[in-house]
Amino acid sequence: MNLRIEPIGLVLAVIYAFACWGARKLSLDQFYLPAGIRVAALLLCPPRLWPYLFLGEYAYFAQMRYPMVEKYGLAWVVLGSASLMPAVAFVVRLHRRMMATTTETWLLSIAAASALVVTALNIALSELLWPIPPDMPALTGVARYVVGDFIGILTVAPLALLWATRHSEPDWAAMFLKPTSMALGLMTVLGISAALLPADSMTMKTSLQVLMALPAIALTCLLGWRGAAISVPVLNLIIGLTTPKPYPSSFDPSAFTTQLIMAITGIALLVLGSRISHYYHHYKIRDDGEKNAIKLARSSHVTSEMGLRERALHLRKIGEGMDISLNEVVSWLKLHGHHEIAGGLLDTAVVHSRQFRAQASMVYPTALDHLGLYVALQAGGVREAWDLTHRVSRPRLQGDPCQLSIGLQLAAYRAMTDAVSLLLESESGQIEVRARCGRFGRYQGIVVTVALLDATCALSEATMTMAVERLAGRALAYGGVVQCRRNRVRMALLEMPPIASHDAAHSVSVEYVKTTGRGSSQALT
Template sequence: MERFKESIELSFRIRPVGIALAAVYALSCLASRQFSLDQFFLPAGIRAAALLIVPTRLWPYLLLGEYAYFATLRIPMIDSYGLAWVILASTLLMPVAMLVVYLHRMRMPSESATGLWLLSLTFCTALFVPALNMGISFALWSNPPPSNLLSAVDRTIFGHFAAIITLVPLAFLWSRRHADPNWTRRFAAPTVTAILVMLVLGLCMQLTAISAHTTRTHLVLLSSLPAIALTFMHGWRGAAIAIPLLNLPLHFATPSTGLPSSFDLGTFATQQNMAVMSVALLALGSSISYHHERARSRGLAEETTLRLARSSHQTRERELRERASHLKQLGEGMDSSLGEMVSWLKAQGHHAVANSLQHASSMHSRLFREQASLVYPTGLEQVGLYIALRVGGACETWNNSHRVIPPRLEGNPCLLTVDLQLAIYRSLIEAVSLLLELESGQVSVRARSGQAGERRGIVVVVGLLDRGCTLSNRTVQQATERLA
């Protein structure tokens, strides 16, 4: 029995920060209600935004603040609407909003799907919470429902939607502020300019006369231009900043009584247009974020592939260098052995045989060194790229083809890194081999090493000597595949 009691025992510790949170939430809802309209119900936006910002472990305090807010408003209404309505309509709204937000938070979106996720959260919250509220009201009120029921439902749901879509994206942006801290550094000057322009236009809305609906509409349309610019620059994050700067100035410029059913027909059409604009901005921002994330992922993949290819190439070059070093040692060993053999033959009086062996040994030793230099140009590390090209095995191969004119090599490549010189050497050998294989005519090789500003580099041109001849499509394709 004791174990059963311990298993069902609930532990709830009252935290001062929770009490403060409940008080701030209740006061925010009470204050915002004084500026609210049926067509823009700010407490609904504050409710959804608070559930996104506040951790789930502190949600009971938000519920406490919600009950305090409704107690202040609806206890005086018991005599008019009944105790059942006051209790049910006050206690069930926040749990439904919590359920909607919790289900959405269980499937947190990727960077590219955030805009659509926010739209889903906004639509669900703006539909279920006011629908429950109005259903309870129409079921429990003693007064018959108004004749214009559909109009009242439309205004209520739209008012919740307009407030939620204004505050929820900004709240979610705040909750994800550490996900990508570098986004604030992109387009810093244009972003600040766009925000300042929207703030100035919003101030102008406050200064216009209450009856100047056309002027306010024009100002709202002007504000939509920097809002679109913010969305293009930052995706859904730009839309999250732009939407409050679009909707809140228009709302605060609209007169409100602070009482239920407060409505202003003059700005209702403009607010409907702004709601559509807000949906479009979030959808556009989601698409832009998707393509930006896709491009960034592709860039990272290409960078990773390039890094792996470079690492593989460097490993292969190290292996070739070790192989060339081993071949060099073998060649030196054979030269030493043949030299001893030549000396022994001369000591025995076989001078003709010794001279013939020495001549053959010298010729084959030279050919062996040339072939070893094609495996890896070890001389490049000591004497540089140009001398490695003039005295290595590549030069001998070009001379034997009788189709490569003497290279024109200018500048000092020794100022470049060995890795860069080696890459140029490999590319140049491959390019000449490709032209000798697929084209006819003489081949020219030109290289110039130099410095431009603080950067050093080299330009290499391998082509046909006859400027009137063009490369075949096959040659171009092979060059792209083998040299890219």
Template sequence: MEADRVRRQEGEVRLNWWNEGLQLKLRIHPAGLALAALYAIACWGARQLSFDQFYLPAGIRVAALLLCPPRLWPYLLLGEYAYFAQIRYPLIEKYGIAWVILASTLLMPAVMLIVHRSGQLMSRSTNAGLLAIAAAASVVVTLTNLGLSHALWPSPPSDSLTAFLTRAGRFTTGDFLGILTVAPLALVWAARHADPTLKPGHRGITTLALVSMIVLGIMAAWMPDDSAAARTSVQLLLGLPAVVLTCLHGWKGAAVGVPLLNLMIGLSMPKPYPATFDATVLATQQVMAITGIALLLLGARISQYHRRYRQRESSEQKAISLARSSHVASEMELRERAISLRKLGDGIDLSLTEVVNWLTSQGHQSIANSLLHTATVHSRLFREQASMVYPTALEQLGLYVALQAGGVRAAWNGTHRVVDPRLSGDPCKLSLDLQLLAYRTLIDAVSLMLKHETGQIVVRTRCVRGRGQRGIVMTVALLDPHRALSSDTGELAADRLAGRMLAFAGTVRTRHNRIRMLLVEPSSERLSTSGHGRAEPQAASPSAWSRTRA
């Protein structure tokens, strides 16, 4: 019973479909119709400048598919049909309605399928994907056009195989050059926000290359017909500015230089109408097509290496920024410890003073004096050690005062091997972070020399400024100029000091009897308030074939 009821319902559904029909919802947007009209007008205008061996509507077709999302492709198909209706309706009586319909409806869907299938290749390599689309589309469109004409024309062209292949090669070259002339510009437009800036030094060279291409193209177009050899030479010279653009701007430079190269050569045809054929220009175009392929691939490779360089440079800058932040954080922690030690020392001094006063009041003057002397010495040593944890004097008085009045100077004097430092320049113009790093690095370098070398040691520092930067040069050297540092000392200096220097783009070099260190910071770096309480940086006739091409 249940099965009978289901069959009756299915029969009712079929009857309702037969009586009521199918309901299809089709939305047509005015913007889509405007896109279709714009596409048809662009194809018509491009055809007025095209020839069999330089066919721009093929480039318009591929460029439109690359620029528009798939949801707008039906409107492009509508525009394609409107374009074909305008140019092929008058040909119905001569070539038949079957050819007009099929030859007009198959081309755009075939190219749509090619562009859709090449999506993954385009995502991996833009120029390689474009070349694959250009090659496949030009071959498919040419074979479809020629095959349908031989199959559907009332009087098919009776050509030999050689003539057919020659015509197919010419049409394929024309479509390929048309695609390489228009489609790369569409890709540049689509990626206009990816890297919109030019380097200031490249702006003038880029302008010169573009102007030279235009001038050479005009020269080739205005040359008389009897100077074919000179025209060919000028056309070949057009490749040099395209190479310059590719080297400067990678795939974007190639995507601008190659279309301009093809356009200048195409417009230099002696008779610009669709039936034109010039064997000399065709040979030049074939050479330039190969050149364009090479430039697009070279541009893609240059852009790839440039992108890798930018990523590596960004990673290095991030690592340097992290190292600098880590340095600042560690210095802040040491500063808090030094402040705590100073408070602790003040408390101990206060307690000892009270004890000394009580002993004095009780008549124990000698014990009080002895205790006061011992407390004074130990208090001084305690404060010197606290200053080596973090030089608080550096914040108010600068690097040189911290080196001359702090605990580090007492420690150096205690070795009897470090002569008076030779300090020049004004370190207070440097940021606090750089001064702290210079302080730490200089102490480590002197300690390294004291531990692994013998003889007197001299410390020299000099604040420098030039080329928009400022910094400090520090040298820790043996006083005896005839002695050289051991290889172990040089290796230890590179291992222990280089890591700190990277935070401020510094360098460490070991030469003969000295260790030379350079710390640099940009002089134009914007200052901000740091946690330290001080500012720091941050057989048809040619005419018939031309009329039927698409």
């Protein structure tokens, strides 16, 4: 233990002593706030500063119990004052490992254990050391003091825990203010209304105090354990401060019954809030993992496309060099009178050059970068390949694809060509290709449909399975879906701006599935 005197420690001892003194002025035996101050201080301060908390506790007890020496004896004053803080510190120390867990239910364990230990010490020392043992039955005293300490701890300690973890999740503060203000305002109104009722309206007063639990429950459901950490202390504080207290050790049976109900409610709210936060934490980790996976998938697609683009540009340069060389040969042949050979060579070169360019454009559609997806489909090599099969009708293309990002257009291009190739390999009959670009709410995207022209001819199960396996990766990378219904494969790809969440894009995809129904591509307008 570091015994070097630290100025901050002495300041802490003074602040702690005054906090306990002020809290005692507001307390009852059935609502003992210094017990909460004690646990909160131990939770907030590192163990190296705990000796100064002991010093502050002894100073607080010295000014309060020194006048009691003649009545209760010096032994009780010294032992009763010196044993409480070390006992609670030992309880908190035993819970240090539990504090590393993701849930905050360990706070209830600390509160219960501290209340029991402190009550046991107080009752035992008073029975053993007082000249005249207390006239209150031991079990009654235990029940009253345990509940009072437990409620006091639940009033102060959750606020300390909330303050200690304020930087753990930076985004929670943005959604904290409005619902908290509404819930606390409603609880305050109900509490003041109950306090202003006449003394003979105990049923109505108790009903209003119990109704204060409803905003607390709502706040817990909205904010998890943080909602419980702010609502449970305020709930206990309002009830405790509105309880009549002619003197510090007074007791109000009706308020005690209400406090018992609220103590049980506080336990339930803290447990519920911790479980809500626990599952929300796991959901957020999984959601962040899904976002990162989608981001990496999209980056991987774009990177592979850029590699293909470089390869296509290199092939284009090779093709241009071959054309220049062939033109030089043709010119030389014509110059030396070999016109027939030059003409035949020129015709062959033109055909091969066109085929070479078509194959290069199928590696990467360079026309898409400048003229958009639809021009790349109608003027590139993929269109010539489709025409050679005599099975693919002229695509029906609607909307302006240039409004979409290059990455999404490339994904749609690959998905469309892969779907056509799959149907050409696995199915018979004519194939129809349709695409429509547009907006869906705040999102823009494209719907692509590749279908057999014969509506009565359904796709086989094997084709549907392969379509989903081959196409789903590109669709999911852009927040889209792939559907196989009857004679068609339908895909929707949507833009997901950086500020939009994966949840929003996923909900758009689900809504698209619901609204498009059995096969219409009119969802994007």
